[in-house]
Each structure stands twice: as structure tokens, then as C-alpha cells.
Amino acid sequence: MPHYSFVLNGKPVTVEAPSDMPLLWVLRDLLGVTGPKYGCGVGVCRACTSHLDGAEIQPCVVPVEDCASRRVTTIEGLADGEKLHPVQKAWLDCDVAQCGFCQPGQIMAAVALLKKKPHPTDADIDRIENVCRCGTYPRVREAIKKASAEG
Amino acid sequence: MDGSSPTPGSGPGDGVRRQELPRRRILVYALAASTLTVATPVGIGVAAEGGQRGEDPESALRKPSDVVVIGDDDEMLVLEVTAANRVVVRLPRAEVGQGITTAVAMMIAEELDARLADVDIPLAGARAKGNQFTGGSDSVRSLYGPARELAAVARAKLVTAAARRWHVPARTLRTKHTMVVAPDGRTATFGSLSAAAAQVHTPAVPSKPKPASQHSVIGRPTPRIDGRDLVTGKAKYAGDLAVAGAKPTVVARPPTVLGKVVSVDDAEARAMPGVLAVVRTAHGVAVVAESFHYAFKARDALKVKWAPGPLAPLSDRAIRSRLRAAVPRLGAPPHGSAQVEGEFEFAFVSHAPMEVLTAVADVRARSAEIWFSSQTPGDARASIASAVGLPQSSVRVHVVRGGGSFGRRLAYDAAIEAALISKAARRPVKLMWSRSDDIRHGRMRPASHHRIRASHAGGRVVAFSHAMASVGESSESLGPRPQGGMTTTAHVDARKVSAGPMPSDSGLYNFGAIDQKGGGIELAIPLGAWRSVDSGTMRTAEEIIVDEVAHSLGKDPVAFRRATLRSKAAKAVLDKVASAGKWGRPMPKGRAQGVALHEEYGSCVACLAEIDVTDPHHPRVVKVVMAADVGTAVNPRGLQAQLMGTAIDGISTILQAGLHIDRGAVREGSFADFHYARQRHSPLRFEAHIMPSRKAPGGAGELGVPAAAGAVANAYARATGTRPRRFPINF
Ligand code: FES
Ligand code: FES
Numbered sequence: 001m002p003h004y005s006f007v008l009n010g011k012p013v014t015v016e017a018p019s020d021m022p023l024l025w026v027l028r029d030l031l032g033v034t035g036p037k038y039g040c041g042v043g044v045c046r047a048c049t050s051h052l053d054g055a056e057i058q059p060c061v062v063p064v065e066d067c068a069s070r071r072v073t074t075i076e077g078l079a080d081g082e083k084l085h086p087v088q089k090a091w092l093d094c095d096v097a098q099c100g101f102c103q104p105g106q107i108m109a110a111v112a113l114l115k116k117k118p119h120p121t122d123a124d125i126d127r128i129e130n131v132c133r134c135g136t137y138p139r140v141r142e143a144i145k146k147a148s149a150e151g
Numbered sequence: 152m153d154g155s156s157p158t159p160g161s162g163p164g165d166g167v168r169r170q171e172l173p174r175r176r177i178l179v180y181a182l183a184a185s186t187l188t189v190a191t192p193v194g195i196g197v198a199a200e201g202g203q204r205g206e207d208p209e210s211a212l213r214k215p216s217d218v219v220v221i222g223d224d225d226e227m228l229v230l231e232v233t234a235a236n237r238v239v240v241r242l243p244r245a246e247v248g249q250g251i252t253t254a255v256a257m258m259i260a261e262e263l264d265a266r267l268a269d270v271d272i273p274l275a276g277a278r279a280k281g282n283q284f285t286g287g288s289d290s291v292r293s294l295y296g297p298a299r300e301l302a303a304v305a306r307a308k309l310v311t312a313a314a315r316r317w318h319v320p321a322r323t324l325r326t327k328h329t330m331v332v333a334p335d336g337r338t339a340t341f342g343s344l345s346a347a348a349a350q351v352h353t354p355a356v357p358s359k360p361k362p363a364s365q366h367s368v369i370g371r372p373t374p375r376i377d378g379r380d381l382v383t384g385k386a387k388y389a390g391d392l393a394v395a396g397a398k399p400t401v402v403a404r405p406p407t408v409l410g411k412v413v414s415v416d417d418a419e420a421r422a423m424p425g426v427l428a429v430v431r432t433a434h435g436v437a438v439v440a441e442s443f444h445y446a447f448k449a450r451d452a453l454k455v456k457w458a459p460g461p462l463a464p465l466s467d468r469a470i471r472s473r474l475r476a477a478v479p480r481l482g483a484p485p486h487g488s489a490q491v492e493g494e495f496e497f498a499f500v501s502h503a504p505m506e507v508l509t510a511v512a513d514v515r516a517r518s519a520e521i522w523f524s525s526q527t528p529g530d531a532r533a534s535i536a537s538a539v540g541l542p543q544s545s546v547r548v549h550v551v552r553g554g555g556s557f558g559r560r561l562a563y564d565a566a567i568e569a570a571l572i573s574k575a576a577r578r579p580v581k582l583m584w585s586r587s588d589d590i591r592h593g594r595m596r597p598a599s600h601h602r603i604r605a606s607h608a609g610g611r612v613v614a615f616s617h618a619m620a621s622v623g624e625s626s627e628s629l630g631p632r633p634q635g636g637m638t639t640t641a642h643v644d645a646r647k648v649s650a651g652p653m654p655s656d657s658g659l660y661n662f663g664a665i666d667q668k669g670g671g672i673e674l675a676i677p678l679g680a681w682r683s684v685d686s687g688t689m690r691t692a693e694e695i696i697v698d699e700v701a702h703s704l705g706k707d708p709v710a711f712r713r714a715t716l717r718s719k720a721a722k723a724v725l726d727k728v729a730s731a732g733k734w735g736r737p738m739p740k741g742r743a744q745g746v747a748l749h750e751e752y753g754s755c756v757a758c759l760a761e762i763d764v765t766d767p768h769h770p771r772v773v774k775v776v777m778a779a780d781v782g783t784a785v786n787p788r789g790l791q792a793q794l795m796g797t798a799i800d801g802i803s804t805i806l807q808a809g810l811h812i813d814r815g816a817v818r819e820g821s822f823a824d825f826h827y828a829r830q831r832h833s834p835l836r837f838e839a840h841i842m843p844s845r846k847a848p849g850g851a852g853e854l855g856v857p858a859a860a861g862a863v864a865n866a867y868a869r870a871t872g873t874r875p876r877r878f879p880i881n882f
Pocket of ligand 2: 136
């Protein structure tokens with residue numbers, strides 16, 4: 001079986017996995033990194049949203065071979081040690097989460113959006129596809145705006 | 152814990168307490184332990200103060216004299232102060248996002264004068280008896296009295312222990328920040344006093360909860376206690392648990408609902424990498440593998456011949472006409488009255504909690520252990536035990552945080568299935584339903600048909616009739632079996648507790664003679680109580696008719712409601728949304744406001760929605776204003792979050808989210824076609840106003856659904872000039 005090396009949340013890792021194994025299961029089942037959630041497995045719900053070289057991806061539809069020698073960031077790698085990322089902080093300030101299950105994905109999507117567009121419009125925020133079955137959307141919007149305003 | 156000694160929560164001669172609790176005393180027990188550990192029984196819907204709310208004729212809380220302490224913590228809410236100064240309360244409820252752990256931590260912190268950060272609320276595993284039911288918007292109601300009594304007794308014992316240590320009169324001591332403070336400034340943490348407090352039998356200070364006027368934690372908007380875990384990915388759900396040896400497991404399921412395996416050729420699947428076991432289940436074939444990747448691949452390589460399920464010939468059209476035919480006839484309207492009538496249809500709706508059903512099971516020859524998120528762990532344990540052939544006492548159920556529920560985790564389908572697979576495969580398993588399993592085979596809100604008639608004369612409604620029929624789950628699909636999982640009793644109890652009287656009986660409006668009839672058809676289809684149960688359809692449809700009555704009487708919907716509502720509280724929430732939402736302000740073409748109310752669980756709520764239908768295929772609710780009176784709102788911030796969730800539920804179920812049945816199968820299979828609202832469908836502005844109240848807490852978790860759904864439907868009707876009758880509208 002092939003080996004793949006990549007940088008996960010700042011640390012180099014090597015896994016033995018078939019080339020088509022989705023990154024989601026590499027993270028969750030092989031590496032025990034459970035922040036990215038399964039919500040559909042087909043790129044629709046966005047609960048698994050993470051970053052590849054700083055851009056948003058859905059690990060449930062990205063095969064591990066595409067990650068070789070690249071940087072993978074999950075929700076676990078967003079904070080700087082105990083210091084939360086400004087978007088995480090905005091999420092806490094706005095008390096966004098209910099059950100929380102979609103929130104790692106929501107936060108990673110928001111971070112990616114703010115990187116591309118530091119001052120997103122409502123229309124930009126509307127383009128976020130992540131499902132929140134608890135219906136926290138207005139607070140997600142508020143938290144993105146707060147993070148944007150605070151730079 | 153033998154020899155537990157009852158310490159009544161209120162001492163005799165305690166005037167204030169007796170005033171607050173005129174009917175019942177809540178007993179608090181000291182449990183024998185080396186650290187301070189106290190416990191109190193928990194009932195359903197107990198009115199802690201005033202006794203007006205949630206009275207259950209069958210008296211869920213036994214009278215003190217009936218309570219027998221049998222040496223364990225069954226039926227108990229248990230509080231322990233650890234030597235490390237943590238206040239730990241094992242909660243016999245499920246946390247599925249509704250914020251009950253935060254609300255209980257607040258009640259405890261309030262009465263104990265502990266810092267909220269020092270309070271931990273782990274979820275209790277299944278117990279042999281007692282009320283562990285999470286549902287019917289009942290958790291805060293049932294815990295508000297007991298949790299505060301418990302903490303007040305603990306506080307009195309801690310103060311007494313400090314007084315003995317310092318040789319000062321107990322009444323001179325104060326408590327704050329998880330410490331006892333002496334007049335001279337000396338302090339002792341609760342943790343340092345815990346062992347001594349465990350020896351205190353008769354506290355030297357009163358052990359009564361504070362009057363509401365002294366509350367500084369209860370009623371203060373407070374962020375979730377688990378917020379940090381939730382934003383850092385640390386929070387663990389069932390699928391995130393690392394239970395030794397529990398391997399990823401998925402099940403191949405039939406194309407039709409409750410279809411059966413005729414034969415299976417698993418040779419190819421078994422030979423695939425990472426596959427550990429393949430076993431038949433009642434309605435499918437399970438694959439256990441080293442990773443979900445291998446499990447899904449092997450599942451897809453199974454060659455299964457399926458027999459169609461019992462629903463196979465049926466599609467929506469036939470179900471709808473059977474439902475329509477099952478609606479009881481309305482009686483004759485009052486002589487001389489004019490009629491406003493409407494027939495309404497609601498489609499099946501998936502619960503689709505964000506976390507799919509997941510259960511870890513380790514079933515051995517003589518014992519079993521299961522980890523999952525359950526609103527009914529006691530029933531689940533009994534059913535699992537009987538399914539795997541073990542005595543209940545050999546089955547341990549661990550209740551895990553859940554990723555949403557909306558009623559779905561009242562059933563324990565996945566847990567029984569996981570247990571049976573573990574038993575057959577002779578190894579621990581981590582079973583996960585795929586999203587399409589969840590939508591195609593999971594439970595759903597039943598479809599229903601409603602016929603409503605308001606009779607008016609002389610500008611007033613003189614009679615109001617509502618006849619409905621909904622789909623019931625036939626016995627073919629009920630009972631403790633893997634696919635079903637919810638026993639008939641649990642289902643009935645869930646309805647009894649949540650629905651209370653039929654929603655229209657609440658007499659929200661002065662509508663003269665109220666008449667309500669129910670009918671139904673039975674189908675072999677897995678159903679389940681969906682947030683707000685029958686009110687989500689019945690009351691929504693009624694609120695649409697209320698608007699139509701107002702229209703036919705030439706009255707404004709808010710003014711008409713205001714003149715017809717019975718209760719002051721309901722008028723107040725209506726006034727609040729009308730003023731905060733600027734009811735009646737001029738709107739550009741294609742935009743309109745809609746309003747609706749609901750009253751249940753001892754609470755009431757109003758919702759004002761503003762919709763933009765410039766593009767009729769993509770209506771957008773742009774603004775929602777809600778106001779709720781739930782009595783004491785323990786955590787107003789948590790309540791606002793719940794109301795926001797119900798607003799999104801209303802938008803989804805009215806405008807776009809439902810399930811089709813095509814020849815015995817659910818057509819939808821993911822969030823790509825089950826159109827639960829996304830960010831682009833949610834209001835750009837949302838406000839939730841909480842009415843101040845000193846009354847005991849009412850229910851709140853489900854309350855908002857009918858008001859939100861009704862307001863969205865009414866706004867849509869006014870914006871489009873149509874009369875919406877079938878939901879979801881874009882389907
Ligand atoms: S699990 Fe990856 S998008 Fe749904
Ligand atoms: S917080 Fe529960 S799904 Fe988003």
C-alpha cells in the first residue's frame with residue numbers, strides 16, 4: 001500500500017493508505033483527528049470542511065493522494081496553542097454553536113472566506129453552503145461580520 | 152450509600168420557602184461518600200414554584216413519603232463537590248444542542264454561589280428507573296426545582312462545615328466564587344470543605360433556594376459552558392469516541408422503506424482490503440471494517456437481492472388521497488354563520504440531525520456496553536438487553552453528546568442495530584448510518600391533512616372546527632427491532648408528554664365553540680415525533696386560517712388577533728413583535744409581513760416574518776422577529792438560540808424541505824435534495840425578545856415552530872396574493 005506524507009496542523013505525518021481513500025477517513029480513522037465531521041460523505045453538507053494549503057476543501061471528497069506533500073489544516077489546527085483564532089473567538093463571542101456538530105466546518109469555511117474577502121458582503125456570506133440543522137445561520141453571519149470588523 | 156439520610160430541602164418554620172412551594176417539598180438526600188454528595192429525585196414537568204405549570208395528573212414527582220432510597224442514585228440528580236473544587240452534577244438528560252447542560256450549570260452556580268466555570272455537567276448513563284426522558288420541552292421545567300434545592304442544601308452544608316472549622320457562627324458566613332468567606336476575610340474553597348461538609352447532617356443555616364429577586368446567574372444571558380470545546384473541535388460525539396477495538400461499520404439498506412434481504416453474495420466484499428466481518432441484519436447487511444472508507448467500499452460491492460418493503464406500491468399521490476379520505480367530517484356550522492374554510496397538506500419531513508445516527512456497541516457473552524446519544528436511555532437499555540438476550544443489569548448505556556435531535560434521538564434504532572451487529576460479529580463496532588440511510592430509512596414527521604373551518608357571524612368567530620388525519624406507524628414497523636427501535640410505549644409517552652392537550656384545545660383565541668377531530672391511516676413507515684410534534688402542522692394551519700378570517704372580516708391580522716386572543720401574555724408577545732418588527736410599515740412590491748402565535752408547554756410566542764418573493768421560486772425570508780414568554784428564562788441567550796432554530800425550521804418546512812414517497816421509497820437522499828434551509832435562505836436580520844417574568848419556567852425548545860411556520864406562510868400568502876395549502880410550497 002502506498003505511503004503519503006503531508007503536513008497536518010503544522011506537523012509532518014505519513015500514512016499508509018490506498019490512493020483513493022478520502023482525506024476525511026484518513027484523518028478520522030487513521031489519525032484520530034475527529035474535528036472534521038461526517039455529515040454526508042458526498043461534498044454536500046460541508047460538515048467536514050477543512051483547508052488544503054490554506055484553501056477550503058471537503059475532505060470527504062478529496063482523495064489522500066491529492067494531499068501528498070501539502071498542508072492540511074483542520075479545526076484542531078486553527079488556534080495557536082491556547083490562543084484561539086480570531087474567527088473562533090468571534091464564534092464564542094456570538095455564542096454561535098447549538099449542538100456544535102456543523103461548527104468546525106462553518107468556522108473553517110468562514111476562515112477561508114475571510115482570507116479571500118476580508119470584508120465579505122451579505123451576498124458573499126449567502127454563498128456559504130454549510131448546512132446547520134440547528135439553524136444558527138444568523139449568528140454565523142453575525143460572527144463572520146464581527147471577525148471581519150475586528151480584522 | 153446505605154443509610155442515606157433524608158434532609159428536607161426546606162426546614163420547618165421556613166415561611167419564604169413554604170410560600171414558594173405551597174404544594175410539595177422536594178427532598179434532598181445526603182449520599183454516604185467521603186466528599187459532599189447530595190441527590191434529589193427528578194420528575195416530569197414539576198412546578199417548583201406556584202404549582203401552576205406542568206402539573207401532571209399522574210404526578211410524575213412522587214410525594215416525599217413515597218420516595219425510597221435504595222442505596223443507589225436511580226431517579227436522582229446527583230451533586231458532588233470534589234476535593235479539587237469542582238462541582239459535578241450528573242445529569243439524567245441528553246444534551247443535543249438545546250443547552251440543557253448550560254441551564255443546569257447556571258441553576259447550580261446560582262444556588263451554590265459557585266463560579267460557572269467550576270461546574271461540570273456530565274451526562275448520566277442509563278439507570279434502572281426514574282425519569283431520564285428528554286423531550287416535550289420538559290428538561291428545564293423538570294429540573295428547575297430539584298437542581299436549585301440540591302445546590303441550596305449543598306451550600307448550607309458547606310457553610311456549616313466552614314463555621315465549625317473556624318468556630319464562628321454560620322450565619323455570619325457568606326459564599327461566593329466557589330468559596331466560603333468569613334467576615335474577617337478568611338476564605339475556604341468548597342473543595343477544601345467538602346469532606347467535612349459530608350459529615351454535616353443538620354445544616355446550621357437555612358437550606359432554601361434564593362428568592363428570584365436575588366438571582367444573579369439565572370436570567371442572565373450566558374454563553375454555552377461547552378462553547379470552547381465546540382469551536383476547537385474537542386467536543387466528542389459518539390463517532391469521535393475511541394472505544395478500544397470498536398471498528399467502523401455501515402449497513403447496506405434496501406432501496407425501499409423496510410425492504411428485506413432475499414439473498415446476498417458477499418464473496419467479493421469479504422475479500423476486499425480492510426474488511427473484518429459481514430453480517431446480516433433484519434433489514435440489511437452490515438460490513439465491519441478497519442475504516443469507514445473500506446466499509447463503504449465493501450458495502451457497495453455486496454450483491455444483495457432485495458424484496459420490496461410493505462409500502463412498495465404506494466406513492467405520495469395515493470397517500471395524500473387516503474389521508475384526505477381519513478379526515479373526519481366536520482359537523483354542521485352554526486345556523487346563520489358564514490364560513491372561512493381551508494384544507495391543508497403537509498409532506499413527510501426528515502429529522503436529519505447533523506450528526507447521523509451513530510452508536511458504539513461492545514456486546515460480549517455476559518455483558519454489553521453501548522455509547523450513543525439518547526433521549527430515552529432507560530427504554531433503550533431495556534430494548535437492547537432483550538434484543539441481545541442479556542439481563543438489563545448487564546447492559547451499560549453511556550449517554551453521549553448528540554449532534555442535534557429534533558426528536559430523532561427519542562428512538563434508539565441505531566443502538567439496537569449496533570448491539571446486534573456486535574453480537575453477530577463478535578467484536579465491538581462503531582456503527583454509523585450514512586446520510587442517505589438517515590433520510591431514506593430514518594424516521595420522519597408524519598404527513599398530514601387538515602380541514603379547518605371558522606364560522607363567523609356579526610364580525611366574530613362563533614365556532615372553530617379542525618379535523619385532521621395523519622399517518623401513524625403500523626405495528627408492522629413498531630416495536631423493539633433494529634429498524635424501528637422505538638417501542639410503542641415510548642412513542643405514546645413522547646406524544647403524551649409533548650403534545651399535552653390537542654394544541655387547538657388550548658383556547659388561544661376567543662373563537663366560540665371549538666371542535667377538534669382526529670383520524671388517520673396506518674403505514675409501515677418509521678415515524679417519529681418531530682420538534683413541536685402535532686402543533687407543527689395543526690397550529691400552523693390554524694394560524695393561516697386566522698389570517699384568512701381576518702381578511703374576510705376586513706380586519707388587519709394583528710388587530711384581529713389582538714381583539715380575539717384570550718391571555719394577556721399572548722397579547723403582550725404579539726404587541727412586542729408588532730412594535731419591534733414595525734408591523735404594517737410600507738413594503739415594496741413583492742414583499743410582505745406575516746404574523747402568527749402559539750401557546751403550549753406553559754409558554755407563548757409570537758413571530759413576525761418578512762418575506763421577499765420577487766423571485767417566486769426562491770422566496771427569501773429577510774427578517775424574523777420573535778417574542779416569547781416562557782416564565783423565568785433561565786438562560787435568555789439559550790432561549791434566543793432555540794427560537795432562532797425554530798424560525799429556520801419554519802422557513803424550511805413551509806417553503807422547501809420535505810420528503811417524497813415514490814413507490815415505497817423515499818426519493819430524497821441527502822441535503823442536496825432534502826432542502827433544509829442554508830445560509831442563503833435564512834433571515835438577514837433576526838431578533839428574539841424575551842418577556843420578563845417571575846413565573847416558573849415553561850417549555851421553550853419546540854415552542855417557536857408553529858409560530859414561525861405560520862408567520863412565514865402568512866407572509867408568503869400576503870406577498871403573493873395566493874392561499875398556500877400544500878407544504879412545503881416549493882417541493
Ligand atoms: S461530509 Fe463532507 S461535505 Fe458532507
Ligand atoms: S449547531 Fe447543530 S448543526 Fe449547526
